[in-house]
Amino acid sequence: MTPEQLHNAYTAQVSPFLAALPDPGLRTLFRQQGDPFFRRCALALWQAGGSPLTPAHGGWYNTLYTGPKPKETLFWDMVSQGEEALPLPPFLPRLLAYDRTTGRQTARAFLDLLAGLLPLLAGADGGHVPPRAAAAQAYWDGLFTQWQQAGLPGNPAPTPLDFPAPAPGAPPASPDPTPAPGQDEPAPPQPAPKQAEAADPQPTLEELLAQLDALVGLEGVKAEVHSLVNLMKVRRLRETAGLPTPPLSLHLVFVGNPGTGKTTVARLIGQLYRAIGILSQGQLVEVDRSGLVAGYVGQTALKTQEVLQSALGGVLFLDEAYALAPASPTDYGREAIEVLLKGMEDHRKDLVVIAAGYPDPMEDFLHSNPGLASRFPKTLVFADYTxxxxxxxxxxxxxxxxxxxxxxxxxxxxxxxxxxxxxxxxxxxxxxxxxxxxxxxxxxxxxxxxxxxxxxxxxxxxxxxxxxxxx
Known part of the structure; x- marks a missing residue:
């Protein structure tokens, strides 16, 4: 389908769901996390079975939005995200918790929405979809099981995913761009993976550490992260053994110039802490000053609180955090910092905040509030690439x-x-x-x-x- 057709079909499904959410906080959360989540789903589905991404996928990727049109993501930035496993919905725990309290069915409505969107996204490029269908169905089945275990009201029957047949003459979804020696044509698609193999999209601790070690450069940062992981593992072992564990702040400061891998490492830390059991979800929520500070009195606290809620269970990544340091006593950045500090204290067992930026301005940020420096005991330095x-x-x-x-x-x-x-x-x-x-x-x-x-x-x-x- 054309990018315009995909955009229209996507918004036709997502917009009614968004409008029907009964709670304003849930609507705000879904506006922040919905489109990025479905984009990640699309990337994973397009690569199922080993299919490579092409520049044409960039066109489809950039049409997945429901609000104001965002800045277009370049194809190479899209490729660098490397989504090869379907992500867990970062907002699903909030929907489940809301339904437990109110008796509503927002989580089940989301699963039904996902059942309609997964086939749409998988077939956007018109290719054969068997590997994608198998991965998507197993992924959806896993989420449905999670919903069932919550014991919430709603239709107990699963929603089958309706994948259309490939268009006649459509190219396979999994071409191999590099044929084996002696082959003139790309290899045929690999058999569809078994559902049991795709049921858990979460990588293991060993796999995540391998991803960390595979990053180019950053040797000092890798050593620091390995040390943090070891510290967390031993703390968990001491807790299991009934031994005391002294208080420990998990929050970090990343200093370095742009493009040195700070966001990539922050995403891995969230997943590593999830794999160890320190964080319940491990998602990464990125935000800068504009995502926290409002233009008039009283709204900055609400805006910052909503962002904190969306990051619970994972990592809140504050890019260019020094921009929050108040330039004057009346700057609203001061209010955002105070709300962040309270949130870091209230949710210290299930939230990691990483403040990132240039080295010198980050020093000013840490000294802009008496409580900041003590909350960020460790700094990781990201050197320029050689x-x-x-x-x-x-x-x-x-x-x-x-x-x-x-x-x-x-x-x-x-x-x-x-x-x-x-x-x-x-x-x-x-x-x-x-x-x-x-x-x-x-x-x-x-x-x-x-x-x-x-x-x-x-x-x-x-x-x-x-x-x-x-x-």
Whole structure:
């Protein structure tokens, strides 16, 4: 379907559900988390069975919104999210808790909404859907079981997911972009995974630590996170053994320039703490000053409280946290900080707050309120990526997206990253610089290959030094 058709079909299902939510707080929460959640679902479904993402998926991805049109996400930023497992709905526990208190059926209504959206998202690109259907059905069955166990009112019968048959002549949903030696055509799709294998989309502690260790660079940060995980594991063991555990603040400060992986590591910490049992859900809620501070008296506290509620059970990531430091006694950022401090104390057993930003301004933030520094006992420093690390990120993007780098292109890329690193300033983008370089190179390669009369497979995949010239 076209992006416009997907947008219309998506809003036709989500908007009525949103409008029918009886509680204003639930509506606010769903407006904040609904579209990002369904986008993550779409990314996971499109990659089910090993299918690669294409630029066309970026068009569909950017149509998944119900409110004002958000800023478009570039294809390479979409790819870098790497969603390969269907995410848990971060707002489902709130819906379940609301239904327990009121006797309403908001959680079941959400499951019915999800039953309609999963097939829609899975079939947006018109490809064959068996692996997607199996993964989505097992995922939905797991959520339905969770709802059943809550003993809430509502139709006890599960809603079957209605996946349409693939369009005649549609390409397989799981093409292999790199055929095995001796093959002229992409490999056929892999058999659909068993439902039992897809029932639990949550990665294990070992898998999450492997994801952390696979990140390029950040050696000091990785060591600190491993140490934090070990500390949490031992605390849990001491609690199980009936031994005392001294009070410990879980909140962190991340300092570093843009593009150094702060958000990625924050997301992993939430999932790691969930895997250990420190956090109940492990979701990441990102926010900056604009998401907390309102324009008139009394509303900042309500706005900040809603964000805190949405982050319970997971990690609240305060980007550019120093922007909250009051520039004057009447600045509303002061009110947001006070509400955050109270929330951190009230929910210290099921909330982690990570404040992030540039090193020097973060010092000002921590000293803007007497209670802040003591709440953030540990600081993780994210250093700029070195030229070899930038090259490794660039090479990883090429591999993931089916591009090859001849030796002369690798040498040209290495020289380019060295020059960018040597001339860096406060606006240096680090990993974003590597992604932008890749994106520009792909665009120039497309212009070059389009001029060829009959480009070969090698032509379509190879990035040449001239493709980097204007990156």
């Amino acid at each position: 030229p070899p690390q930038l090259l490794a990120i660039f090479q990883g993007l090429c591999r993931k997206n089916g591009y090859t780098l001849p030796p002369e292109t690798e040498a040209a890329a290495a020289a380019r990253f060295q020059a960018l690193y040597d001339g860096r300033d406060a606006h240096f983008g680090n990993a974003r610089t590597a992604r932008n370089t890749f994106e520009d190179a792909v665009a120039r390669q497309a212009d070059r290959v389009a001029a060829l009369e009959a480009p070969s497979r090698e032509d379509l995949m190879a990035l040449l030094p001239q493709d980097l010239a204007g990156a």
